[in-house]
Amino acid sequence: MNxxxxxxxxxxxxYLESMVSKETSEFIExxxxxCPECKAELSVFKEDDFTPVIKDEKVTDAQKGKPFKKIMKKMNLQMHSISYLLIIFFIFFGFLSMDNENVFYNSIIMPVVGVFGYIIFRFSAFYKLPVLLLLINFLASQFGWVDIEFSGVFFWTAIFTIFVFIGILIAGLIEFALRKEK
Ligand SMILES: [Zn+2]
Structure with a gap:
């Protein structure tokens, strides 16, 4: 141990009680x-309700599994952040192609947005994504990124929402099917 x-x-x-400075917590992270050793220690701390553990104790198989769980959790978190970014990116891309011939790509892009939205929001994506769509659509028209009238904002949001809902449903059905398999 160094x-x-x-x-x-x-x-x-x-650190676990968030009593360290930002710099310190960044250093620890x-x-x-x-360092897998310290990572294992961290999960032991969490498990034992912060009771210090005896150092140099042989790591049991169960404890060895803990860091893996942590990694899985972290991956979930990363997947969420990536999904967020993809949603924003796809929506922007979708809207920017609204006033040209690429508009038809939206029939693929918007369901994809729905799938990623489902990953993050679950079924609340059904109202959160339309709100997000409306907001970005509104901004796009206000700032003149796309050439659509104000009244068109609601029209396009409605159209895109239909495709987004298809994506959410597909994602929901896939998850349902996978769960049944288990
Ligand atoms: Zn270490």
Whole structure:
């Protein structure tokens, strides 16, 4: 165990209770990223309600599995952030092609938006995505990114919403089917 590990392990209880500065927590996170030992320690801390554990104890198989769970959780979080970015990107792309011949791509883009929206919002995507669509559509017309009339904003939002709903339904059905298989 090197010095950095000792420092990180000492700070872990404080870190878990968010009692460290931003810089310190970034330092700890950076270290946890590259150090499986400390990462395992972190999950043990969490499990034991912050009771310090005996160091150098043999890591059990169960504990070995913990960091993996953490990684899975982190991946979920990353997937959410990526989905968010993709949604915004696709919606923008969709709207920017609204006043030209690429408009037909939206019949593919908008269902994709629906799928990613379902990943993030689950079924509340049914009202959150239309709101997002309306907002971006409105901005796009206000700032003149696309050449549509104000009245067209609602029309296009409605059209895109239909395609987005198709995407949400597809994602929901796929999840339902996968769950049944298990
Ligand atoms: Zn370490």
């Amino acid at each position: 010095n950095e590990c000792k420092i990180v392990m000492d700070l872990l209880p404080l 950076a270290h946890l990223e590259k």
